[in-house]
Amino acid sequence: MKLLVCLKQVPDSTVRVKVGADGRSIATDGIAWAISPYDEYALELALEHKDGDPSVTVSAVSVGPARARDALRAALAMGCDDATFVTGAGAEGLGGLATARVLAKVVAEAAPDVVLCGRQASDDDQGFVGPALAEVLGWPHVSTATKLAVAGDALEVWKEVEGGHEVWTAPRPVVLTVQKSEKEPRYPSLPGIMKAKRKEIPEKDAATLAADLSSPAMEVSSLEPPAARGGGKILRDGDTAALAEELVGLLRREAKVL
Amino acid sequence: MKIWIIVERSGPELRRVSRELAAKAAEMGEATALEVTGLERYSALPAVAALTEKAKSGAPDLVLVGATPMGRDLGARLAARLEWAYAADCTGVAPEAGAVVVTRGMYADKVRAEVRVGLPAVVTVRANAFALAEGAQPPEVAPVPADPSVDTLAFARFEPTASTGAKVPLAEARVVVSGGRGLRGPENWHLVEELADSLGAGLGASRAVTDAGWRPNEEQVGQTGKSVAPDLYIAVGISGAIQHLAGMTSSRTIVAINRDPDADIFKVCDYGVVADALQFIPAFTAAVKKAKASA
Ligand SMILES: Cc1cc2nc3c(=O)[nH]c(=O)nc-3n(C[C@H](O)[C@H](O)[C@H](O)COP(=O)(O)OP(=O)(O)OC[C@H]3O[C@@H](n4cnc5c(N)ncnc54)[C@H](O)[C@@H]3O)c2cc1C
Numbered sequence: 197m198k199l200l201v202c203l204k205q206v207p208d209s210t211v212r213v214k215v216g217a218d219g220r221s222i223a224t225d226g227i228a229w230a231i232s233p234y235d236e237y238a239l240e241l242a243l244e245h246k247d248g249d250p251s252v253t254v255s256a257v258s259v260g261p262a263r264a265r266d267a268l269r270a271a272l273a274m275g276c277d278d279a280t281f282v283t284g285a286g287a288e289g290l291g292g293l294a295t296a297r298v299l300a301k302v303v304a305e306a307a308p309d310v311v312l313c314g315r316q317a318s319d320d321d322q323g324f325v326g327p328a329l330a331e332v333l334g335w336p337h338v339s340t341a342t343k344l345a346v347a348g349d350a351l352e353v354w355k356e357v358e359g360g361h362e363v364w365t366a367p368r369p370v371v372l373t374v375q376k377s378e379k380e381p382r383y384p385s386l387p388g389i390m391k392a393k394r395k396e397i398p399e400k401d402a403a404t405l406a407a408d409l410s411s412p413a414m415e416v417s418s419l420e421p422p423a424a425r426g427g428g429k430i431l432r433d434g435d436t437a438a439l440a441e442e443l444v445g446l447l448r449r450e451a452k453v454l
Numbered sequence: 455m456k457i458w459i460i461v462e463r464s465g466p467e468l469r470r471v472s473r474e475l476a477a478k479a480a481e482m483g484e485a486t487a488l489e490v491t492g493l494e495r496y497s498a499l500p501a502v503a504a505l506t507e508k509a510k511s512g513a514p515d516l517v518l519v520g521a522t523p524m525g526r527d528l529g530a531r532l533a534a535r536l537e538w539a540y541a542a543d544c545t546g547v548a549p550e551a552g553a554v555v556v557t558r559g560m561y562a563d564k565v566r567a568e569v570r571v572g573l574p575a576v577v578t579v580r581a582n583a584f585a586l587a588e589g590a591q592p593p594e595v596a597p598v599p600a601d602p603s604v605d606t607l608a609f610a611r612f613e614p615t616a617s618t619g620a621k622v623p624l625a626e627a628r629v630v631v632s633g634g635r636g637l638r639g640p641e642n643w644h645l646v647e648e649l650a651d652s653l654g655a656g657l658g659a660s661r662a663v664t665d666a667g668w669r670p671n672e673e674q675v676g677q678t679g680k681s682v683a684p685d686l687y688i689a690v691g692i693s694g695a696i697q698h699l700a701g702m703t704s705s706r707t708i709v710a711i712n713r714d715p716d717a718d719i720f721k722v723c724d725y726g727v728v729a730d731a732l733q734f735i736p737a738f739t740a741a742v743k744k745a746k747a748s749a
């Protein structure tokens with residue numbers, strides 16, 4: 197079975213995101229970048245299948261600017277067999293639909309049984325590219341997947357919904373958007389890192405893939421940090437019952453939320 | 455502007471978010487509420503096929519869907535099929551010439567963005583984004599029959615999460631009580647549940663708690679969980695890691711209960727209590743009950 201994971205490099209989850217000078221993008225000077233968290237879960241889910249069955253191959257693909265190569269390097273270090281990098285001027289600032297079309301070209305060439313995307317990328321928070329990729333390919337998709345099992349020629353996919361999981365039987369090929377893996381995403385091992393360093397990451401120029409790079413009109417007009425918080429009232433002394441009464445009083449009379 | 459709202463039910467009733475959207479759409483333009491019918495369980499392919507067919511003749515400018523698990527699945531694939539613009543998980547929608555300006559979180563909800571979205575477009579909107587007037591009549595809903603045979607996925611079974619005790623869905627709750635590792639173990643969750651019940655609140659959790667399997671994943675709040683913005687968010691035994699804050703700092707009032715006076719959660723709270731949660735929560739629950747009884 198061939199699995200292909202689509203991953204995006206985004207600001208690391210620990211980054212305190214600041215608005216840039218233009219007021220419509222973020223300040224990227226000196227920030228740390230990482231594989232988007234849900235894409236890490238997608239990688240982990242795929243690699244867990246490889247752990248159990250060495251005939252499984254796991255490939256990774258990313259579309260992005262030069263720095264995004266590091267994300268693929270990290271994916272190789274986690275244990276992916278190979279990686280494809282789509283870059284070049286055409287790969288920057290792509291809309292969601294165009295990204296899906298570019299990824300579809302790579303998928304068509306790799307011909308995997310399952311494509312795994314993250315549930316959403318932690319930069320645009322859209323959750324669009326996975327279902328859109330499935331649409332461009334003409335494949336079904338299952339979103340918010342947490343588990344994948346082989347069932348003969350078909351697959352069983354656990355989809356997290358309110359109150360539990362729906363289990364769906366899916367044909368191959370299929371696109372999944374991943375909510376969570378069974379285990380926490382693994383850390384790259386030292387040998388994994390050494391091996392990944394030596395691996396070549398073939399590069400494709402987005403402009404030469406014969407994909408339509410236009411997307412429907414959408415433009416961020418402004419970004420704003422969340423309203424500043426702080427200066428809260430801290431209650432600490434007194435017996436528990438008195439503190440509880442005081443808190444309830446404040447929530448009623450001052451905050452008016454009770 | 456011609457607006458469609460794709461509604462969703464919870465049991466026989468329309469979901470609150472569907473009603474919120476219908477009320478908002480009626481203010482913005484010519485609104486039609488539609489419901490995909492004929493499927494035992496929602497699935498994207500038949501639902502999208504039916505709506506695409508209808509959109510050909512109906513030609514809406516804007517399709518609004520609740521940003522529920524179903525809505526975000528349907529909205530994305532429908533927009534891709536129609537090759538329309540798509541904006542997910544919005545908290546505001548304002549019409550403009552040939553476009554809508556939506557408000558939404560970006561970068562794991564760490565910043566608010568205003569995004570100009572060209573029409574036609576599909577937009578998913580969070581619960582509680584628009585007010586619903588007391589006693590507002592539910593909209594009239596027109597069915598859009600879907601053909602289940604176009605699906606290539608087959609539903610096999612439902613595996614419910616072991617009873618969570620949550621009585622109010624987290625995404626729609628006006629009050630949320632979230633517990634963290636400071637609660638020590640799942641055996642203490644009855645304290646959180648009792649507090650939540652006294653407040654009519656939804657239940658949340660930190661990732662430390664969902665990773666440990668103390669609580670189901672769907673209760674996780676934060677960067678890799680749900681983003682919530684209730685009127686009141688109560689964090690109990692949660693340290694306030696940046697990834698947790700990403701999912702709750704837009705709440706109107708934040709209460710933090712933690713025994714460490716230096717915990718980061720106190721930097722974002724409106725009211726903080728430095729106390730042992732296991733002792734404080736029962737007293738808090740009792741005080742809430744007393745206050746409600748005397749109201
Ligand atoms: C990529 C990524 C994504 C992440 N996404 C999320 C996410 O979506 N949501 C999320 O929550 N986290 C997320 N995390 C994890 C996050 O970094 C923290 O590890 C997590 O939030 C910690 O959970 P906690 O506050 O319950 O536990 P801890 O950090 O261990 O804090 C426990 C707190 O309880 C207090 N305490 C202990 N005993 C008591 C007591 N008896 N009474 C009162 N207080 C007590 C302690 O003082 C402490 O402040 C993510 C991390 C990464 C790397």
Ligand SMILES: Nc1ncnc2c1ncn2[C@@H]1O[C@H](COP(=O)(O)O)[C@@H](O)[C@H]1O
Nearest residue numbers: 202203259313314316317322323324325
């Ligand atoms: N530039 C990209 N390169 C590779 N995969 C991507 C890219 N953008 C989005 N994806 C995939 O699509 C998912 C959803 O992205 P989004 O629609 O941007 O939230 C991500 O989690 C990735 O798996």
